[in-house]
Amino acid sequence: MEPTKEKESEQTARQLPDSEVATTTAEGAEGAIDLEALLAGDEKAFEQLVIQESPRLFRVIVRILGDDDEAESILQETYLQAYQRMHTFRKESKLTTWLYAIGINLARASLRKSRRLSSLEDQEVEKMQPDFNRGMFVETPGAWDPSKITELSDRQQLVRRGIEQLPEDYRTIVVLRDIEEYSTDEVAQMLDISSGAVRVRLHRARGALRKLLDPHFRRQPAE
Amino acid sequence: MKALTILKTALGLAPGCKKVNEFLAEYVDGELDDKTRMQFEDHIGLCGCCNHYLDQYKTTISMTKETMEVNVPSQLAEHTLTFLRKNADFSGS
Ligand SMILES: [Zn+2]
Numbered sequence: 001m002e003p004t005k006e007k008e009s010e011q012t013a014r015q016l017p018d019s020e021v022a023t024t025t026a027e028g029a030e031g032a033i034d035l036e037a038l039l040a041g042d043e044k045a046f047e048q049l050v051i052q053e054s055p056r057l058f059r060v061i062v063r064i065l066g067d068d069d070e071a072e073s074i075l076q077e078t079y080l081q082a083y084q085r086m087h088t089f090r091k092e093s094k095l096t097t098w099l100y101a102i103g104i105n106l107a108r109a110s111l112r113k114s115r116r117l118s119s120l121e122d123q124e125v126e127k128m129q130p131d132f133n134r135g136m137f138v139e140t141p142g143a144w145d146p147s148k149i150t151e152l153s154d155r156q157q158l159v160r161r162g163i164e165q166l167p168e169d170y171r172t173i174v175v176l177r178d179i180e181e182y183s184t185d186e187v188a189q190m191l192d193i194s195s196g197a198v199r200v201r202l203h204r205a206r207g208a209l210r211k212l213l214d215p216h217f218r219r220q221p222a223e
Numbered sequence: 224m225k226a227l228t229i230l231k232t233a234l235g236l237a238p239g240c241k242k243v244n245e246f247l248a249e250y251v252d253g254e255l256d257d258k259t260r261m262q263f264e265d266h267i268g269l270c271g272c273c274n275h276y277l278d279q280y281k282t283t284i285s286m287t288k289e290t291m292e293v294n295v296p297s298q299l300a301e302h303t304l305t306f307l308r309k310n311a312d313f314s315g316s
Contacts, residue, residue, distance in 0.1 A: 014245055014246070043313055043314060046313070047304060050300050050303050050304055050307075051300045054295075054299045054300040054303055055295045055299060055300075058293070058295055058296075058299055059293040059295065062293045063291055063293065068294075068296075072296065072299070072302065075299070075303060076302070076303050076306040076307075079303050079306075079307060080306065080307060080310055080311055083307060083311050083313060084311065129244075130244060130276065132239075132240060132241035132244070134239075135232070135239030135240060135241040135242065136239060136240045136241070136272070137240045137272040137273075137276075140271065140272050140275070141272055141275040141276045141279060142275070143275055143278075144275075144278065144279050144282060146282060146286070155286065155290075156286075156289070156290040159283075159286045159287060159290040160290050160291065163287065163290075163291065174287060175291070178284050178287045178288060179287060179288055179291050184252070184254070199248050199249060199254075202248050203245075203247060203248035206248065206280055206283055206284060206287075207280075209283045209287065210276075210279050210280055210283045213279075213283060213286075214279070217279075217282075
């Protein structure tokens with residue numbers, strides 16, 4: 001797995017006065033898969049892993065790539081690599097975390113090769129965060145009324161387009177955290193970055209999406 | 224804002240908008256310790272800006288969740304197993 005470089009601006013530690021951010025623990029059922037059998041090369045156990053994890057892993061890859069056919073072939077390649085590299089699994093993370101890391105890396109490589117680029121740059125995401133002066137908002141956020149866009153499908157279209165515009169690493173974190181609801185620590189392991197970096201990017205991604213939606217959802221001033 | 228909260232914020236004893244915003248992900252995701260969470264609640268309860276921002280932030284998250292439906296092909300796992308039988312030393316069942 002190639003190491004992901006942490007972004008410079010994320011290395012400046014954020015600090016809260018005399019408190020620490022509680023860490024979430026990454027645990028949960030691994031399903032009924034017999035890990036020892038799997039590590040010993042048991043095909044039946046591997047088959048179970050394919051059946052159990054394929055739908056969710058497919059959804060993650062589709063949302064990163066935005067291409068169903070390519071996602072299916074990336075899924076197959078992911079399981080092939082996992083099968084061939086099973087002996088390298090060190091039990092330092094959950095098996096699924098290890099599997100998803102393989103899938104996400106393959107999806108990213110495919111995205112780079114196809115040069116499908118998202119329209120926002122990292123610096124733009126940065127600029128879409130609110131401005132503060134002396135610790136207070138410079139501009140008062142105007143109240144929202146999403147129902148002013150009456151059709152649900154139109155609202156969803158706006159959100160979908162917003163997510164597609166995010167740079168890939170931000171989009172991937174939104175998919176894993178906000179859609180698939182993996183814990184911050186699990187996402188950090190899947191992406192091989194720190195939990196702090198996951199939190200910062202997740203926050204910026206949500207802030208950028210909020211900014212993209214703002215002009216559409218802002219309540220009209222009363223006449 | 225209440226005078227005491229304003230004073231505390233000015234003295235750096237309570238978080239201001241910027242600090243609250245910086246840790247909004249942790250706040251929303253329930254990852255803050257109790258003391259900090261209560262400080263944030265105090266601020267947000269009294270600050271219209273943070274109140275609106277939080278509301279929009281949460282709306283953004285919930286819309287993200289409901290919007291990205293994916294149809295999973297019905298034979299997905301079976302296709303993968305066929306692929307493995309063809310390309311790896313895998314016979315399966
Ligand atoms: Zn505020």
